[in-house]
Amino acid sequence: MAQHAFKNWVKSAGITKKLSFHCLRHSFATILISLGIDVYVVSKTLTHRSVRTTQIYAEVVNQKKRDTANSITLK
Numbered sequence: 001m002a003q004h005a006f007k008n009w010v011k012s013a014g015i016t017k018k019l020s021f022h023c024l025r026h027s028f029a030t031i032l033i034s035l036g037i038d039v040y041v042v043s044k045t046l047t048h049r050s051v052r053t054t055q056i057y058a059e060v061v062n063q064k065k066r067d068t069a070n071s072i073t074l075k
Contacts, residue, residue, distance in 0.1 A: 029057040034064075 003021045010019050025046060032042045033054075043054035 026057070029054065030060055033057050034061045 006019075006021050006024055029042055029046055032045070033039060039054050039058050040051055042057070043051045046054065048054050
């Protein structure tokens with residue numbers, strides 16, 4: 001049921017890229033972790049069996065932080 005609502009929302013937003021509800025879950029998890037929500041809370045919210053699954057999103061956020069820091073150049 002959520003997939004249908006999600007597809008309607010994507011279409012009404014004018015997004016033409018093919019997106020899935022699973023993609024939404026990934027984005028949701030990444031955003032929560034980047035906002036500082038505890039990885040265990042995110043794990044339970046997504047009903048992951050193991051927190052190790054959720055820690056993948058934390059690594060994505062950490063990599064983005066490293067990339068951002070490394071993009072700064074001092075003149």
